[in-house]
Amino acid sequence: MKTPAELPILMSQRSTLTKDLAISFLMQQGVENPDCLSLAAGLVDPETLPVEETLRAAQQVLATRESGIRALQYGTTPGSAQLRSELLTYFADLEKCSTESLGIDASQMILTTGSQQLLSLVCETLLDPGDICLVAGPTYFVFAGNLAGVGARTVTIPSDDQGMDPAALDHALEQIASMKELHRVKLIYAVSYYDNPSGVCLSTSRREQIVEIAKKWSREHRILVLEDAAYRELRYDGEEHPSVWSFDQERANVIYTQTFSKTFSPGIRVGFGIVPKDLVTAICERKGNEDFGSAHFNQKLIATVLRSGEYQGHLAKVRDGYRLKRDAMLAAAQKYFSDLPGVSWVHPKGGLYVWMTLPESLESGFDRPLFSQAVKHGVMYVPGELCYAGPVEDRPRSQMRLSYGVLPVDLIDEAMRRLADAVRETQSARTSNDVSS
Amino acid sequence: MKTPAELPILMSQRSTLTKDLAISFLMQQGVENPDCLSLAAGLVDPETLPVEETLRAAQQVLATRESGIRALQYGTTPGSAQLRSELLTYFADLEKCSTESLGIDASQMILTTGSQQLLSLVCETLLDPGDICLVAGPTYFVFAGNLAGVGARTVTIPSDDQGMDPAALDHALEQIASMKELHRVKLIYAVSYYDNPSGVCLSTSRREQIVEIAKKWSREHRILVLEDAAYRELRYDGEEHPSVWSFDQERANVIYTQTFSKTFSPGIRVGFGIVPKDLVTAICERKGNEDFGSAHFNQKLIATVLRSGEYQGHLAKVRDGYRLKRDAMLAAAQKYFSDLPGVSWVHPKGGLYVWMTLPESLESGFDRPLFSQAVKHGVMYVPGELCYAGPVEDRPRSQMRLSYGVLPVDLIDEAMRRLADAVRETQSARTSNDVSS
Numbered sequence: 117m118k119t120p121a122e123l124p125i126l127m128s129q130r131s132t133l134t135k136d137l138a139i140s141f142l143m144q145q146g147v148e149n150p151d152c153l154s155l156a157a158g159l160v161d162p163e164t165l166p167v168e169e170t171l172r173a174a175q176q177v178l179a180t181r182e183s184g185i186r187a188l189q190y191g192t193t194p195g196s197a198q199l200r201s202e203l204l205t206y207f208a209d210l211e212k213c214s215t216e217s218l219g220i221d222a223s224q225m226i227l228t229t230g231s232q233q234l235l236s237l238v239c240e241t242l243l244d245p246g247d248i249c250l251v252a253g254p255t256y257f258v259f260a261g262n263l264a265g266v267g268a269r270t271v272t273i274p275s276d277d278q279g280m281d282p283a284a285l286d287h288a289l290e291q292i293a294s295m296k297e298l299h300r301v302k303l304i305y306a307v308s309y310y311d312n313p314s315g316v317c318l319s320t321s322r323r324e325q326i327v328e329i330a331k332k333w334s335r336e337h338r339i340l341v342l343e344d345a346a347y348r349e350l351r352y353d354g355e356e357h358p359s360v361w362s363f364d365q366e367r368a369n370v371i372y373t374q375t376f377s378k379t380f381s382p383g384i385r386v387g388f389g390i391v392p393k394d395l396v397t398a399i400c401e402r403k404g405n406e407d408f409g410s411a412h413f414n415q416k417l418i419a420t421v422l423r424s425g426e427y428q429g430h431l432a433k434v435r436d437g438y439r440l441k442r443d444a445m446l447a448a449a450q451k452y453f454s455d456l457p458g459v460s461w462v463h464p465k466g467g468l469y470v471w472m473t474l475p476e477s478l479e480s481g482f483d484r485p486l487f488s489q490a491v492k493h494g495v496m497y498v499p500g501e502l503c504y505a506g507p508v509e510d511r512p513r514s515q516m517r518l519s520y521g522v523l524p525v526d527l528i529d530e531a532m533r534r535l536a537d538a539v540r541e542t543q544s545a546r547t548s549n550d551v552s553s
Numbered sequence: 554m555k556t557p558a559e560l561p562i563l564m565s566q567r568s569t570l571t572k573d574l575a576i577s578f579l580m581q582q583g584v585e586n587p588d589c590l591s592l593a594a595g596l597v598d599p600e601t602l603p604v605e606e607t608l609r610a611a612q613q614v615l616a617t618r619e620s621g622i623r624a625l626q627y628g629t630t631p632g633s634a635q636l637r638s639e640l641l642t643y644f645a646d647l648e649k650c651s652t653e654s655l656g657i658d659a660s661q662m663i664l665t666t667g668s669q670q671l672l673s674l675v676c677e678t679l680l681d682p683g684d685i686c687l688v689a690g691p692t693y694f695v696f697a698g699n700l701a702g703v704g705a706r707t708v709t710i711p712s713d714d715q716g717m718d719p720a721a722l723d724h725a726l727e728q729i730a731s732m733k734e735l736h737r738v739k740l741i742y743a744v745s746y747y748d749n750p751s752g753v754c755l756s757t758s759r760r761e762q763i764v765e766i767a768k769k770w771s772r773e774h775r776i777l778v779l780e781d782a783a784y785r786e787l788r789y790d791g792e793e794h795p796s797v798w799s800f801d802q803e804r805a806n807v808i809y810t811q812t813f814s815k816t817f818s819p820g821i822r823v824g825f826g827i828v829p830k831d832l833v834t835a836i837c838e839r840k841g842n843e844d845f846g847s848a849h850f851n852q853k854l855i856a857t858v859l860r861s862g863e864y865q866g867h868l869a870k871v872r873d874g875y876r877l878k879r880d881a882m883l884a885a886a887q888k889y890f891s892d893l894p895g896v897s898w899v900h901p902k903g904g905l906y907v908w909m910t911l912p913e914s915l916e917s918g919f920d921r922p923l924f925s926q927a928v929k930h931g932v933m934y935v936p937g938e939l940c941y942a943g944p945v946e947d948r949p950r951s952q953m954r955l956s957y958g959v960l961p962v963d964l965i966d967e968a969m970r971r972l973a974d975a976v977r978e979t980q981s982a983r984t985s986n987d988v989s990s
């Protein structure tokens with residue numbers, strides 16, 4: 117007979133749906149291969165981290181006992197009133213309008229532990245098992261994990277160099293409607309600026325079209341667009357796009373989310389969401405159950421750097437730094453990959469990622485020769501197949517997400533050289549196998 | 554025909570189960586009655602908040618670029634390795650043993666946004682709708698909300714001045730087994746030190762018995778005890794109790810959770826859990842989906858004050874302050890309530906709450922004359938009926954949770970005087986109604 121300690125723990129069904137997103141495998145690889153240059157890590161550039169700015173903000177927040185006490189006490193579940201009000205001004209600046217003409221109030225602004233928590237809260241609040249979310253292919257793999265974790269079904273909409281294709285979106289909804297499944301469609305998810313992983317920025321006209329399509333197919337209930345604007349401020353060149361949210365005049369069909377993790381500090385971990393009025397209570401009640409409020413002190417730090425203008429100054433430096441690194445990666449891609457037939461890549465105008473497509477015969481997954489060859493050469497990437505929702509067998513297999521976030525310029529060049537070598541060797545090993553077999 | 558903006562948003566079933574715990578009603582009352590003295594708020598005493606200590610810790614963490622960068626970068630999902638290792642030492646001190654003899658490693662130590670997030674993660678990871686959690690009556694009302702939010706069934710175990718009654722717990726499990734429902738029992742929840750709301754400290758012998766009972770009824774699967782030790786360090790007098798966790802030699806049946814919100818700062822919002830080895834992955838995967846890690850900077854702040862000893866010095870001051878306030882509330886209870894027949898209260902040896910029982914005829918709910926009378930007199934409390942899980946109609950109606958956390962000593966006396974007046978007037982109004990009717 118088993119002792120109590122030997123008996124199994126029975127997990128919830130929720131828990132069995134939740135997977136670890138293969139990130140732990142990558143981290144493990146990183147630990148086991150400390151000399152590996154990582155084009156996989158989604159970390160931000162350590163050089164950009166605002167050590168002095170944060171210290172000054174902390175000194176200011178804690179300068180008097182009165183202000184210190186306020187910051188160190190519990191906040192409220194939706195977050196600091198001061199930061200929420202600062203964010204209205206900040207967001208109006210981004211939208212190039214007055215706070216009044218935003219047409220929302222501070223109660224619709226919800227502060228979270230990174231924007232990730234907002235994404236998770238939205239899934240928990242809206243999606244039952246079997247409900248449908250439409251996503252671009254490829255899409256943000258952590259969000260794909262959130263969808264799987266609540267048992268949602270995903271429908272992948274093809275995406276090109278302008279982002280998610282509205283015609284395909286409309287067609288997919290038409291098909292869903294014809295299968296009498298429209299009542300299960302709750303969400304359309306779009307990383308609207310410099311997509312993770314594809315680097316693509318949704319074109320302005322498509323932004324408007326996506327909102328129109330969401331409204332058009334809102335027949336018995338509202339279909340919401342979840343706009344993930346995590347990379348909005350990491351624009352290095354090209355057009356400044358209005359948000360998807362801005363095309364929703366009624367402020368009823370789009371949930372907007374953004375974070376200060378990429379542009380300021382992920383260790384401070386402040387994100388926010390702007391939600392339709394009639395979603396506020398449900399999101400806050402859910403957040404109340406999860407943690408009844410993210411760290412109030414951190415919200416005060418962000419409010420301080422926004423108010424003082426330190427944030428804006430810091431952001432300009434961050435952008436300049438990443439622009440150089442983006443350029444370095446594109447130059448290295450040109451240098452090392454342009455003679456490889458069938459290899460192409462996206463030229464991102466912002467964000468942290470270059471999305472590279474290899475010939476179909478060169479699969480990039482963890483269990484494929486290319487990945488081992490890359491690790492052997494001392495470089496790592498995120499296999500593209502991880503960045504799709506839905507059944508594994510339907511996913512493209514020969515893509516890679518290459519991040520220029522962490523490495524300095526010279527090592528970006530070196531990492532790309534190693535990766536090209538790995539691609540070349542894997543390809544010639546394949547060819548000689550083909551010949552010998 | 555309705556416009557898209559007029560159509561309803563369809564919420565998930567999860568969302569319809571999640572309630573706002575009546576806290577918003579209390580907060581609303583507070584806003585509408587700004588002169589009200591609050592014996593309801595669960596905030597910590599503003600006087601205890603470590604403004605200078607936090608500033609020194611921030612200065613230390615951000616002293617060099619190298620250490621600052623580490624703190625401001627992403628951490629990992631389970632949290633800072635430095636703090637988790639500090640916490641092993643800290644926890645061994647609490648348990649009065651060496652870190653080796655704890656019989657756990659740092660991987661089992663999981664850092665969360667307050668201990669609340671750990672409580673929520675445990676519910677999500679273990680409980681399906683219809684699963685059973687046994688709780689004391691009364692119990693922590695936020696946790697009761699978590700249980701309701703995942704659709705769990707609760708079984709309330711009577712509690713006395715020694716805490717949850719083990720004989721009643723055993724009997725309840727026997728009944729559940731006889732109904733062939735033992736496979737649905739996942740958890741036994743206990744606030745082991747200075748319970749919120751009852752103030753009671755679980756006796757040492759009962760700690761051991763509860764673990765034994767959990768093991769005894771672990772037949773086909775493991776029944777886990779969730780030990781909520783949020784108030785462990787707020788001990789003002791009386792015996793120092795070993796944790797419930799310490800009686801689980803195999804480290805397999807008890808989940809332990811604690812927080813620095815009460816003893817240091819809720820605005821920094823760092824809590825932790827110690828979980829059985831085979832629960833680590835599930836909890837971390839779930840947390841990965843929710844936020845992939847709480848704020849790393851804050852974890853560094855707590856690690857710094859633990860390492861420097863500032864935390865321990867601060868804690869001694871916090872304890873001294875709360876002891877005075879506890880004494881003030883007990884003295885005021887004696888002064889204003891001792892001549893009221895049928896009124897009794899618990900003398901807590903720690904924590905933040907005095908639990909008062911009124912005559913059964915005097916119901917204390919929001920919609921009862923006593924609550925309105927109290928607000929009219931300028932004082933607020935938490936109605937005891939909120940602090941029970943399960944059907945509202947089965948709950949005792951004439952209890953109050955009185956917190957001495959926020960008010961200074963002189964206002965505690967004044968608040969208790971007002972409350973006694975409200976009780977007296979409500980009672981005499983009732984009596985005259987009885988006479989006249």
